[in-house]
Amino acid sequence: MRPQPDPRGDYSHFEPLQMRWADTDIYGHMNNAVHYTLFDTAVQAFLVREGLLDLGASETVFLVVSTACDHFEEITFGDQLEAGLKITDLGNSSVRYRISIFRNAGATAAATGSFTHVNVTRTTRRPAPLVARARAILENLA
Amino acid sequence: MRPQPDPRGDYSHFEPLQMRWADTDIYGHMNNAVHYTLFDTAVQAFLVREGLLDLGASETVFLVVSTACDHFEEITFGDQLEAGLKITDLGNSSVRYRISIFRNAGATAAATGSFTHVNVTRTTRRPAPLVARARAILENLA
Amino acid sequence: MRPQPDPRGDYSHFEPLQMRWADTDIYGHMNNAVHYTLFDTAVQAFLVREGLLDLGASETVFLVVSTACDHFEEITFGDQLEAGLKITDLGNSSVRYRISIFRNAGATAAATGSFTHVNVTRTTRRPAPLVARARAILENLA
Amino acid sequence: MRPQPDPRGDYSHFEPLQMRWADTDIYGHMNNAVHYTLFDTAVQAFLVREGLLDLGASETVFLVVSTACDHFEEITFGDQLEAGLKITDLGNSSVRYRISIFRNAGATAAATGSFTHVNVTRTTRRPAPLVARARAILENLA
Numbered sequence: 001m002r003p004q005p006d007p008r009g010d011y012s013h014f015e016p017l018q019m020r021w022a023d024t025d026i027y028g029h030m031n032n033a034v035h036y037t038l039f040d041t042a043v044q045a046f047l048v049r050e051g052l053l054d055l056g057a058s059e060t061v062f063l064v065v066s067t068a069c070d071h072f073e074e075i076t077f078g079d080q081l082e083a084g085l086k087i088t089d090l091g092n093s094s095v096r097y098r099i100s101i102f103r104n105a106g107a108t109a110a111a112t113g114s115f116t117h118v119n120v121t122r123t124t125r126r127p128a129p130l131v132a133r134a135r136a137i138l139e140n141l142a
Numbered sequence: 143m144r145p146q147p148d149p150r151g152d153y154s155h156f157e158p159l160q161m162r163w164a165d166t167d168i169y170g171h172m173n174n175a176v177h178y179t180l181f182d183t184a185v186q187a188f189l190v191r192e193g194l195l196d197l198g199a200s201e202t203v204f205l206v207v208s209t210a211c212d213h214f215e216e217i218t219f220g221d222q223l224e225a226g227l228k229i230t231d232l233g234n235s236s237v238r239y240r241i242s243i244f245r246n247a248g249a250t251a252a253a254t255g256s257f258t259h260v261n262v263t264r265t266t267r268r269p270a271p272l273v274a275r276a277r278a279i280l281e282n283l284a
Numbered sequence: 285m286r287p288q289p290d291p292r293g294d295y296s297h298f299e300p301l302q303m304r305w306a307d308t309d310i311y312g313h314m315n316n317a318v319h320y321t322l323f324d325t326a327v328q329a330f331l332v333r334e335g336l337l338d339l340g341a342s343e344t345v346f347l348v349v350s351t352a353c354d355h356f357e358e359i360t361f362g363d364q365l366e367a368g369l370k371i372t373d374l375g376n377s378s379v380r381y382r383i384s385i386f387r388n389a390g391a392t393a394a395a396t397g398s399f400t401h402v403n404v405t406r407t408t409r410r411p412a413p414l415v416a417r418a419r420a421i422l423e424n425l426a
Numbered sequence: 427m428r429p430q431p432d433p434r435g436d437y438s439h440f441e442p443l444q445m446r447w448a449d450t451d452i453y454g455h456m457n458n459a460v461h462y463t464l465f466d467t468a469v470q471a472f473l474v475r476e477g478l479l480d481l482g483a484s485e486t487v488f489l490v491v492s493t494a495c496d497h498f499e500e501i502t503f504g505d506q507l508e509a510g511l512k513i514t515d516l517g518n519s520s521v522r523y524r525i526s527i528f529r530n531a532g533a534t535a536a537a538t539g540s541f542t543h544v545n546v547t548r549t550t551r552r553p554a555p556l557v558a559r560a561r562a563i564l565e566n567l568a
Contacts, residue, residue, distance in 0.1 A: 173305075
């Protein structure tokens with residue numbers, strides 16, 4: 001069955017996003033790869049704000065292991081964008097987000113995708129279990 | 143089951159790719175969104191070379207409707223990159239590619255993903271059936 | 285003499301900008317090329333809002349012919365960014381902007397640059413004189 | 427006086443570059459900010475190859491303090507690109523490159539710019555004098 005766009009009501013957490021002029025490709029719409037830079041930005045903004053990632057000091061960091069995106073509407077420069085964000089799987093060291101990009105007052109997503117992070121020790125890049133505080137904050141986004 | 147990297151032998155068609163300095167993110171590796179700009183570049187380079195896309199004249203163009211990528215190895219500046227490319231589904235108006243990014247002499251992919259194009263009329267953006275010549279060329283990449 | 289950062293008071297028009305996670309390069313700061321995608325975004329956002337550019341309908345468009353940027357402070361993910369924008373030269377068909385990127389509450393610019401647009405006929409790409417309405421709006425940004 | 431494109435003969439060192447599909451913007455040509463990602467890539471590829479930058483081990487790194495670019499020809503997807511590279515100023519700790527982007531067999535540059543690096547201690551980000559070996563290699567590119 002063909003994928004369907006998520007309705008706005010599926011999300012309770014949103015992150016504002018800004019489209020850039022250079023994001024538009026020759027077809028006059030936001031290039032498909034840009035969606036992933038927006039996914040990345042929405043998730044990391046959430047993590048930094050919640051204190052789950054301190055770029056200078058964290059012993060563990062989250063690395064991306066898998067992403068996917070389905071496109072439902074073209075996005076053009078001037079559109080107001082935001083990401084709906086929720087967690088659909090919370091493992092021992094991994095976190096899977098579901099993310100939708102909404103444009104303007106759209107009731108359904110212009111694009112919906114998934115984004116899987118693995119928590120790793122910064123130096124060794126080996127998976128590290130999520131600490132209790134991180135787990136509590138992330139469970140809140142489920 | 144965890145996704146596995148494709149072996150090089152799964153592909154017979156390759157496109158050369160170039161990593162850029164700015165592709166590296168704070169973790170010292172190629173940012174996950176860059177893989178999709180490389181997928182896009184590999185597919186479009188193939189289409190232009192085969193005469194399936196003439197940016198000035200084509201009445202139909204291919205728009206991306208769905209992409210995905212699993213990451214297996216970190217890629218760093220200085221790595222020699224190429225994309226293995228094959229078609230796994232050829233519909234009436236859609237084409238699904240499987241794409242792997244190989245680094246240096248790697249026997250298995252650093253990242254493997256999928257990339258689905260729909261052939262549309264440029265002005266209306268409605269799906270248009272692939273013409274016989276396009277179909278013949280694309281079947282060759284299966 | 286070494287270039288100096290513009291003080292905030294040199295500008296009366298500001299455009300909000302958003303840094304992206306992928307903008308950070310291996311040195312942990314916003315890569316130097318990103319500044320130019322922000323310049324581009326600030327100027328085009330202004331033009332679209334003022335009705336000087338209608339992506340579907342305008343017979344003339346602005347193409348970039350020259351840009352430059354001096355860097356004074358490193359920008360990192362989490363910084364709040366905005367562009368100060370003013371016009372320093374308004375020719376028959378060209379517009380030269382001076383643009384500064386300010387981070388957080390900074391009194392002086394993190395980066396200051398210039399950005400020159402030429403107004404051209406969309407089809408021929410030949411310079412076209414600015415119409416009176418455009419000139420009036422642009423003079424206001426001087 | 428209006429800037430003029432450099433002729434190919436002004437350069438003896440060239441770096442191959444690859445345009446990406448997403449580099450094209452709504453006007454059907456390579457977006458102006460992309461040129462700077464290509465400048466960056468050409469210079470760093472040279473530095474890594476010459477052993478002047480070891481991303482894991484170097485105590486000093488080069489940070490960009492100033493760039494500029496004049497555009498003479500539009501670049502489109504499918505063009506073969508290369509950068510001509512030479513050093514025009516070699517200071518105690520700074521290096522100024524002149525860089526031109528050539529497309530296809532073009533006798534003159536599609537874009538010509540400058541790119542200034544300062545050699546800094548990685549941890550303190552304070553300027554560090556170029557060592558004799560670096561200076562010798564860089565003088566060779568003048």
